[in-house]
Amino acid sequence: MDTNQYLEVFIDESTEHLQSCNENLLALEQNPHDLSIVNEIFRNAHTLKGMSATMGYEDLADLTHKMENVLDAIRNEKISVTPEILDVVFESIDHLEAMIGDISAGGDGKRDVTETVGKLKRIENGEPVDAATAKAPAEEQVVSTDANTQLVYDDFEKTVIEQSHEQGFETYEITVTLRDDCLLKAARVYMVFEALEKAGDVIKSSPAVEQLEAEQFDTNFSVAFVTKGDISEVESALNKVSEVEHIAIKKLEATYLAVTEEVEEAEVVAAKVPAAISSEKAVEDKPKQSTAKTTHATSKTIRVNIERLDILMNLFEELVIDRGRLQSIAAELNHTELNESVERMSRVSSDLQNIILNMRMVPVETVFNRFPKMVRQLSRDLHKKIHLEIVGAETELDRTVIDEIGDPLVHLIRNSLDHGIESPEVRLAAGKPEEGRVELRAYHSGNHVFIEIEDDGAGINKERVLSKAIEKGIVTPENAEKLTDNQVNELILASGFSTAEVLSDISGRGVGLDVVKSTIESLGGNITIESEEGKGSLFSVQLPLTLSIISVMLVEVEQEVYAIPLSSIIETSIIRKADIMNAHNQKVIDFRGKVVPLVFLEEIFEVPRSEKVEDEFHSIVIVRKGDKMAGLVVDSFIGQQEIVLKSLGNYLTNVFSISGATILGNGQVALIIDCNALIK
Amino acid sequence: MTENITMDVEVMKVIVFQLGDKEYALPVEQVQGIEKMMHITRVPRTAHYVKGVINLRGVVTPIIDLRDRFNVQSSVANENTRIIIISEEDMEVGFIVDAANDVMDIPTDSIEPQPEVVGSLEEEYISGVANIGNRLLILLNLEKVLSILK
Numbered sequence: 001m002d003t004n005q006y007l008e009v010f011i012d013e014s015t016e017h018l019q020s021c022n023e024n025l026l027a028l029e030q031n032p033h034d035l036s037i038v039n040e041i042f043r044n045a046h047t048l049k050g051m052s053a054t055m056g057y058e059d060l061a062d063l064t065h066k067m068e069n070v071l072d073a074i075r076n077e078k079i080s081v082t083p084e085i086l087d088v089v090f091e092s093i094d095h096l097e098a099m100i101g102d103i104s105a106g107g108d109g110k111r112d113v114t115e116t117v118g119k120l121k122r123i124e125n126g127e128p129v130d131a132a133t134a135k136a137p138a139e140e141q142v143v144s145t146d147a148n149t150q151l152v153y154d155d156f157e158k159t160v161i162e163q164s165h166e167q168g169f170e171t172y173e174i175t176v177t178l179r180d181d182c183l184l185k186a187a188r189v190y191m192v193f194e195a196l197e198k199a200g201d202v203i204k205s206s207p208a209v210e211q212l213e214a215e216q217f218d219t220n221f222s223v224a225f226v227t228k229g230d231i232s233e234v235e236s237a238l239n240k241v242s243e244v245e246h247i248a249i250k251k252l253e254a255t256y257l258a259v260t261e262e263v264e265e266a267e268v269v270a271a272k273v274p275a276a277i278s279s280e281k282a283v284e285d286k287p288k289q290s291t292a293k294t295t296h297a298t299s300k301t302i303r304v305n306i307e308r309l310d311i312l313m314n315l316f317e318e319l320v321i322d323r324g325r326l327q328s329i330a331a332e333l334n335h336t337e338l339n340e341s342v343e344r345m346s347r348v349s350s351d352l353q354n355i356i357l358n359m360r361m362v363p364v365e366t367v368f369n370r371f372p373k374m375v376r377q378l379s380r381d382l383h384k385k386i387h388l389e390i391v392g393a394e395t396e397l398d399r400t401v402i403d404e405i406g407d408p409l410v411h412l413i414r415n416s417l418d419h420g421i422e423s424p425e426v427r428l429a430a431g432k433p434e435e436g437r438v439e440l441r442a443y444h445s446g447n448h449v450f451i452e453i454e455d456d457g458a459g460i461n462k463e464r465v466l467s468k469a470i471e472k473g474i475v476t477p478e479n480a481e482k483l484t485d486n487q488v489n490e491l492i493l494a495s496g497f498s499t500a501e502v503l504s505d506i507s508g509r510g511v512g513l514d515v516v517k518s519t520i521e522s523l524g525g526n527i528t529i530e531s532e533e534g535k536g537s538l539f540s541v542q543l544p545l546t547l548s549i550i551s552v553m554l555v556e557v558e559q560e561v562y563a564i565p566l567s568s569i570i571e572t573s574i575i576r577k578a579d580i581m582n583a584h585n586q587k588v589i590d591f592r593g594k595v596v597p598l599v600f601l602e603e604i605f606e607v608p609r610s611e612k613v614e615d616e617f618h619s620i621v622i623v624r625k626g627d628k629m630a631g632l633v634v635d636s637f638i639g640q641q642e643i644v645l646k647s648l649g650n651y652l653t654n655v656f657s658i659s660g661a662t663i664l665g666n667g668q669v670a671l672i673i674d675c676n677a678l679i680k
Numbered sequence: 681m682t683e684n685i686t687m688d689v690e691v692m693k694v695i696v697f698q699l700g701d702k703e704y705a706l707p708v709e710q711v712q713g714i715e716k717m718m719h720i721t722r723v724p725r726t727a728h729y730v731k732g733v734i735n736l737r738g739v740v741t742p743i744i745d746l747r748d749r750f751n752v753q754s755s756v757a758n759e760n761t762r763i764i765i766i767s768e769e770d771m772e773v774g775f776i777v778d779a780a781n782d783v784m785d786i787p788t789d790s791i792e793p794q795p796e797v798v799g800s801l802e803e804e805y806i807s808g809v810a811n812i813g814n815r816l817l818i819l820l821n822l823e824k825v826l827s828i829l830k
Binding site: 651663669 | 714719721722723724726730732733738739740741770771772773826
């Protein structure tokens with residue numbers, strides 16, 4: 001079967017199943033006696049096993065199978081859940097994830113997992129996980145050969161076997177052992193197969209035929225063989241093949257199949273119906289689907305390649321540019337019918353814009369879902385007890401933002417775990433519960449998404465931060481006194497700052513929180529920190545909903561048009577020249593009781609003036625960065641517009657205070673002002 | 681660039697353009713298109729030879745004035761002035777030139793890698809010169825022309 005066309009689906013679904021395993025395992029750790037969770041994990045593993053076997057990833061199927069055995073034993077209460085067992089299961093999942101990763105990168109998904117398989121096997125047999133190492137190697141050897149030669153039948157093969165039985169064929173499992181010094185294993189395999197196929201049909205082999213041909217097996221392999229003939233003849237024929245050490249023939253009884261069939265069927269009935277990974281399997285499952293109980297309410301969805309959405313978005317961006325052009329033409333011509341149709345078109349296209357932007361929205365869950373495992377691992381490494389609470393994982397963000405936000409969040413969470421939450425002893429001494437709490441929250445507010453990380457740890461020691469900042473020359477002692485509490489907190493985001501006395505390998509990796517800050521700011525967001533010593537800290541990240549189409553205010557300076565993102569504008573205003581005051585060579589105005597410095601765009605951008613304009617009034621745009629403000633002085637306001645963000649290309653990088661460009665209705669390029677760079 | 685010269689082919693197709701009184705050439709593979717002069721949006725605080733950006737069919741493309749780049753006397757744009765869009769690695773950049781003259785096949789063996797006849801100022805931007813009849817074509821090293829600002 002050509003499996004390529006299913007590969008993408010396979011990778012997507014496997015990743016989902018593994019993710020679900022991860023989540024459920026974490027839940028299981030909290031409630032070790034909740035067997036319904038085990039069932040859920042078992043179902044995931046089982047589906048994964050079926051899919052990977054269908055796709056021909058033997059290693060993947062094999063490891064999942066072993067994991068499934070352990071889960072089965074837990075489910076049947078033969079063994080009870082302990083952290084050690086979960087560690088091994090997590091380890092297996094790590095391996096599985098790595099295999100899937102390999103497959104999606106174009107590899108064959110092969111990986112050496114004998115150690116983990118050995119551990120799983122020991123658990124299954126009720127032995128301690130870390131069994132005496134002296135015994136382990138020998139045992140692993142056995143396990144691995146066992147794993148290779150044990151025949152597992154999928155639904156399709158079972159059907160074949162059943163039907164053969166009905167037609168009077170007999171099925172045998174034949175295990176062939178070659179001599180240790182056998183040189184041409186592939187040739188012997190070929191001869192064995194030839195001998196077999198004279199008398200009947202080989203319906204399955206373990207390892208798979210390709211592996212046998214490539215000599216990827218030890219000394220023995222098994223085949224399932226269907227024949228009407230006399231098995232003893234076959235046996236003697238096989239014995240004539242040279243370098244064959246031993247032939248073991250086992251008759252496969254119909255009853256054996258029936259028993260396993262029953263078990264499997266029970267599982268399938270309870271399992272969440274997997275999407276059609278292969279038509280073959282889908283048809284097989286069909287009668288069972290009717291009774292299948294889905295665990296999640298399914299909404300009708302289709303999978304669309306993200307590239308297509310990007311193309312759609314690009315095309316729509318072109319449309320937005322032309323919409324702008326049409327609007328300006330209509331405004332010029334002042335033709336009633338034209339105006340009406342342009343208006344209608346604008347309305348429809350804004351609806352379209354919302355839909356397209358929404359289509360690209362991805363729940364932050366896709367970023368958040370790797371954190372529980374990370375926190376679990378880190379808290380074990382750090383010997384701390386930490387509970388991670390995730391709120392609002394369903395909050396949606398544009399994919400462009402999602403792609404960028406992962407690393408900064410990892411950094412912030414590591415920081416909270418490493419520097420925030422204290423060790424259990426310290427916590428108990430401080431009268432806090434032994435277990436630390438970290439809450440990861442996401443929510444929408446206006447045109448922004450907030451992601452917050454709150455911990456109930458030690459908080460930020462302001463004196464230490466200040467002395468460190470002064471020592472490192474980040475602030476001067478005079479300035480330090482004027483800083484508000486939050487400003488002091490934000491010093492830890494400054495570059496060249498690291499308070500941990502001892503750099504740990506968790507969060508002290510040479511790159512500090514300053515990288516987090518610059519990444520977030522480059523996304524058009526900002527980060528604030530609130531903290532109370534002894535109580536904990538709150539890191540709040542504010543992000544724009546999307547990065548591709550933004551609302552701006554267009555302003556004019558001489559002949560040049562600039563765009564200022566609405567998100568940073570507080571208001572626009574017109575002031576008298578007489579209202580401008582001087583403070584240390586810096587022109588400032590009094591804006592609603594606050595002293596706001598003025599930035600003359602004309603000077604900053606070195607705009608060439610044909611003649612000096614002497615105007616009694618100045619148009620200013622008040623912009624903000626955090627709680628700091630500035631007034632940008634411009635010649636005139638043009639108006640508000642939705643624009644498509646474009647980059648200046650790879651040649652012009654790091655242009656001062658310009659974050660990008662856009663194309664206006666008249667086809668000309670306008671630059672977008674980066675207000676963050678203008679406010680110091 | 682150099683691979684075009686050492687390549688084992690007889691001729692090399694180039695676009696010939698004019699800057700002041702000299703003729704320059706660029707391999708045709710590196711030229712994306714030739715545009716007439718259009719509105720250029722100035723980008724503040726960039727190198728003096730970066731004239732700004734244009735809207736090239738929806739793509740914001742930076743424009744370099746080659747005369748300023750080579751410190752040649754700048755002239756006013758006229759109807760012959762062209763923007764040659766080139767691509768080098770992952771960058772697309774436009775060059776303002778006085779005129780785009782023609783497309784030529786030049787025999788590779790007529791290219792001399794070491795220029796001796798041209799002014800020292802621009803020497804580093806040159807990968808070779810070709811003498812075709814009575815015309816002297818200066819072959820540009822794009823990487824160098826674009827590199828300084830990077």
